[in-house]
Amino acid sequence: MSTRIGFIGLGNMGGPMAANLVKAGHEVLGFDLSEAALGALEAAGGKRAASVAELAAAADVVVSMLPAGAHVRKIYMEEGGILENAKPGTILIDSSTIDVDSARAVASAAAEKGMSMVDAPVSGGVGGATAGTLTFMVGGPDEAFAKAKPYLDIMGKNIVHAGGAGNGQAAKICNNMILGISMIAVSEAFVLAERLGLDAQKLFDISSTASGQCWSLTSYCPVPGPVPTSPANNDYKPGFAAEMMLKDLKLAQEAAGSAGAATPLGAEASVLYDVFCKNGGQGSDFSAIVNFLRGTR
Numbered sequence: 001m002s003t004r005i006g007f008i009g010l011g012n013m014g015g016p017m018a019a020n021l022v023k024a025g026h027e028v029l030g031f032d033l034s035e036a037a038l039g040a041l042e043a044a045g046g047k048r049a050a051s052v053a054e055l056a057a058a059a060d061v062v063v064s065m066l067p068a069g070a071h072v073r074k075i076y077m078e079e080g081g082i083l084e085n086a087k088p089g090t091i092l093i094d095s096s097t098i099d100v101d102s103a104r105a106v107a108s109a110a111a112e113k114g115m116s117m118v119d120a121p122v123s124g125g126v127g128g129a130t131a132g133t134l135t136f137m138v139g140g141p142d143e144a145f146a147k148a149k150p151y152l153d154i155m156g157k158n159i160v161h162a163g164g165a166g167n168g169q170a171a172k173i174c175n176n177m178i179l180g181i182s183m184i185a186v187s188e189a190f191v192l193a194e195r196l197g198l199d200a201q202k203l204f205d206i207s208s209t210a211s212g213q214c215w216s217l218t219s220y221c222p223v224p225g226p227v228p229t230s231p232a233n234n235d236y237k238p239g240f241a242a243e244m245m246l247k248d249l250k251l252a253q254e255a256a257g258s259a260g261a262a263t264p265l266g267a268e269a270s271v272l273y274d275v276f277c278k279n280g281g282q283g284s285d286f287s288a289i290v291n292f293l294r295g296t297r
Contacts, residue, residue: 006059010037014065016129019044056085069102088114107165116144121172133157139168176248187290222287231285239285
């Protein structure tokens with residue numbers, strides 16, 4: 001059965017996600033500040049909305065993919081926003097990666113309006129968004145998760161209910177803190193191996209089947225050669241940009257500060273990515289941190 005879905009934020013991730021909802025037979029109404037993004041949605045079979053208010057009033061389901069917590073709060077909670085204009089019972093899915101406090105504040109406001117909301121940040125990058133194989137980490141009440149899941153299933157392959165409101169964001173930033181730390185560790189090992197005269201392929205062949213094995217090594221190796229599909233073999237084009245990794249690491253540090261959790265390696269990773277980005281690495285894939293550690297960036 002076709003559902004009218006409003007999609008706000010049609011960028012590199014949101015655009016392909018919205019297109020997959022169209023392919024599944026749903027009527028998708030989109031809103032974005034980019035004319036090119038709106039044109040791409042129309043080319044995929046969707047329609048454009050003139051405003052967030054128009055989109056919210058027309059939709060039975062609203063999906064958002066926005067840059068930061070401030071944008072999510074504004075789009076949902078301020079005058080002319082989603083909560084003011086959507087019908088009671090509307091299903092709300094926010095797939096932005098934002099701070100936990102903002103996710104919980106918006107979810108609470110949505111519940112007061114009689115709407116079901118989940119925070120559902122993603123992992124899998126642009127390739128996963130296009131292929132419909134994203135992993136969704138979902139926070140929200142059981143009932144809201146059950147209502148949202150059929151639409152998440154269209155856009156993703158692995159849908160995990162992480163618990164109550166905000167827990168999807170908590171899972172995302174914890175996961176990406178692991179990723180950022182492990183990529184630095186793998187990069188340091190390859191730089192050291194290079195200085196010691198150990199061939200990168202030999203190190204990969206050994207560590208990929210030994211105790212150093214991890215996703216950053218075997219799926220996303222930061223040096224050219226061992227993993228042909230890694231960005232290292234495509235001039236470090238993202239992928240997952242370093243500036244986005246920095247954003248997630250900063251979110252993890254904010255959460256750690258609020259929760260009183262000790263994350264010394266997460267803090268150091270945040271500092272290293274900050275310096276890397278400030279020295280021109282922001283638009284490169286996050287695995288290009290290897291070049292910064294090598295001293296070539």
